[in-house]
Amino acid sequence: MSPPRVTVCVATCNQRGFIAQCLRSVVEQHADADLRLLVGDDASDDGTSQIVAALADEYPGTILPLRRPRRVGAFANMRDLIACADGDFVARMDGDDYWLPGKLQRQLDYLQAHADCAAVYTNAITVDAAGNRIGLFNDVGDARFDLAAMLRRGNFLNNSSVLFRASGRRAWLDVEVPQIDYRAHLWHARHGHLAHLGEPLAAYRVATRGSMVAEMNDRVRALYWEAIQSVPRGAVADADLAAGMADFMRKTAFHALRSGNASLVHEWLPRVMAASPVARWRLLALLASSVARGAAGEAWGRLADAARGGGHAVLYRR
Template identity: 35%
Template structure:
């Protein structure tokens, strides 16, 4: 896929854990990310594989400076063209040699003890294929805590059906999983905007995921990142929505029960309907809310939006007001 691999001399001891670091345009942050991985204390050998997706800034230079300092520890997959997040991940994870794999994005940070804690957990719980954890959401520059909209419900265990029905309630940078589960099938590189959920489904199907309610990392809320761009840009959102609907097909092909897949599809369309309603895209709103209702019945919010779909301007005013009231109630709680 147009990537070059800059690798160190062959390892003296095969790694038990492979840490996958994905980077694109993160030269201000990737150094802190890599330092937090290098500083982890483990009782097993590990490797760090960094995939840079042809960053237009100095990200690769920062990464190479770390590789020069830690040549026996760090490998670099440097793409000579921008291939997208899924292909960058696919090329990088393909050379992982560990029995276990941990993911982190290039602008996030591991806290001390993170990797050993997750590794110990997976070794002690053979029924668990994936373990994730709570992360502190912080401002990208100041590292001061900031709010981030994650689901309130965080079950201790989950399966593929739960993920497609409800979505992840944790961050990509908190994942550690058994490599054999990832190697059961290829990464779907056709997903251009949102590939995290498809990856999780491919890993978790047929096994169990576990959530540690322990703060083991920092997630930078990046105002200029891909998520922020999609939030502000209706055209980019359409790309994301298409990827999520494609993910539902992936879930069905993996054998996830149809009820969970249909409810997941309804939820994705509902989220997009709300997005388009708030951005004044009336036709797109109506198309999405009708698609959501056709997919599955998933609650009062969907029912109200569907019932008022012919009056989107009135509905937008009412919905905005309801959100403001709900927000004040949460703040006063």
């Protein structure tokens, strides 16, 4: 049998310090696959375009630059890349992240062995802008999740690690408005289970310049809520959907506490309660339970980190 075609969609904009490492980490995977990289360069003006062009010359037919003549934004850039992707499997990543050796083959093996899996993710190390290791993206381990679990747990998956079947392109192509990765994860979970490989096989760069999470927290919060709302009411039990809303409200309340912005709770709690599929008292009970679990998990994680001597910070805890 011929090897599967894998298209890797890389979105970049003004990431000259990171893009070469990103692209080389993909072409050096040595996976049993016909590999193609589509690089969406969103009108970079810092030298990123020249680096991408040089790497395309070095790997002709493998790295294909798609430079935007004017800036279109992160969502439109990625959506167009995924529309251009062909073959059997599609991966997506941001231009400031990179993969570790063996990642792609591990994921291909899993998808080919599990026909009911829609997408497979891996854990990631976290690094700063200089490349220094900070810790881990999550502490989930090897696991599989359905839609209900993804709602109850919230978003903890590393988006630059995903590999999905070509049919999963609809997670982006069916959406014409900006979305965050959580909405795509929920779409995949409606069409099969999601697998997570606990071994860190990617690297996620934390809070770099241009990071949407770092610089647009209010916008990310609104898009996160829209992701929850995108799940059809009949796709999960009311209790699971309500649990997802409670988890969202917990995150919002914690951010309000850390930032000293109590208006976030006043803004979002009435909206969440109005949209809840269960009674208000039940939603508040779910919220209290979510807060307790979140606080306990954070406390336990910090104790475990201290017992190991530190250096194992976890961005998203179980």
